[in-house]
Amino acid sequence: DAGVTQSPTxxxxxxxxxxxxxxxxxxxxxxxxxxxxxxxxxPQFIFQYYEKEERGRGNFPDRFSARQFPNYSSxxxxxxxxxxxxxxxxxxSSPLREETQYFGPGTRLLVL
Amino acid sequence: DAKTTQPPSMDCxxxxxxxxxxxxxxxxxxxxxxxxxxxxSQGPQYIIHGLKNNETNEMASLIITEDRKSSxxxxxxxxxxxxxxYYCIRDTGxxxxxxxxxxxxxxx
Numbered sequence: 001d002a003g004v005t006q007s008p009t010x011x012x013x014x015x016x017x018x019x020x021x022x023x024x025x026x027x028x029x030x031x032x033x034x035x036x037x038x039x040x041x042x043p044q045f046i047f048q049y050y051e052k053e054e055r056g057r058g059n060f061p062d063r064f065s066a067r068q069f070p071n072y073s074s075x076x077x078x079x080x081x082x083x084x085x086x087x088x089x090x091x092x093s094s095p096l097r098e099e100t101q102y103f104g105p106g107t108r109l110l111v112l
Numbered sequence: 113d114a115k116t117t118q119p120p121s122m123d124c125x126x127x128x129x130x131x132x133x134x135x136x137x138x139x140x141x142x143x144x145x146x147x148x149x150x151x152x153s154q155g156p157q158y159i160i161h162g163l164k165n166n167e168t169n170e171m172a173s174l175i176i177t178e179d180r181k182s183s184x185x186x187x188x189x190x191x192x193x194x195x196x197x198y199y200c201i202r203d204t205g206x207x208x209x210x211x212x213x214x215x216x217x218x219x220x
Binding site: 004033035037042043044045048050055056058088090092097098100101102103104105106108 | 146148153154155156157158161199203205206207208209210211212213
């Protein structure tokens, strides 16, 4: 079975630009969560979506937004990029909201 | 998550048991404890989870104290491929709070 997939794998942007990251969950999984992992730190929760609705939001500014599509795939958008947004962005899926999460390989974003 | 603390690093001899502690003294009664590991900044890999009782699977054992304020992940026979950063996590149901992480090095 295919695991969680994320695209692109790497991305370079400049300050002020906007970026969209994509995530496809494991087949049959209806919940998707997004995490930011800055180098040397543990992942920080950004959003959880379940059945196309936002179910949880971490302590991130409004520049961060996300959505989930009818096929349960998800996009994370970040506007007005800052140097501090440089990180590994991880997507995780689970069958239902309160179940074990399975992580994708991540998208590495570098903001110059 | 400042409420979930782990030692920053540990060494373990190959073939020996690795015991990784985690302090989660403020965990709520309905929050699960999860353990994941991360190798070379890949996506975290699920290991095991529990609520109150001790748990065992093919990868590891999880010992949770009776007061649930701490837990220990046990890798019974560590191999070189177990070298990774191990995270203890509080699960509130809709959010994972990652601990500080322990970098485990398995020594030949």
